[in-house]
Amino acid sequence: MNNFFKFSKKFYFNYPCPRKLREIVKLSLLEREPTHVIKEIWGDYHKGKFNTCSYTLGGGEFKTLLRK
Numbered sequence: 780m781n782n783f784f785k786f787s788k789k790f791y792f793n794y795p796c797p798r799k800l801r802e803i804v805k806l807s808l809l810e811r812e813p814t815h816v817i818k819e820i821w822g823d824y825h826k827g828k829f830n831t832c833s834y835t836l837g838g839g840e841f842k843t844l845l846r847k
Contacts, residue, residue, distance in 0.1 A: 803824075804820075817835075818835045821833060821835055822835070
């Protein structure tokens with residue numbers, strides 16, 4: 780019985796991705812960029828990832844989405 784616990788793997792819960800934007804990018808640098816550059820950076824970041832999808836929303840679009 781002792782050998783089972785000695786060699787068994789421990790399982791931990793991890794979030795599938797970072798929970799906050801500041802964990803993904805350096806916000807201080809990103810805030811200096813115009814909107815179209817931020818959209819391009821965000822799209823390029825997700826382009827090569829096969830298990831994700833991304834889309835950017837403007838402020839009005841986001842508020843409409845929240846209401847619905």
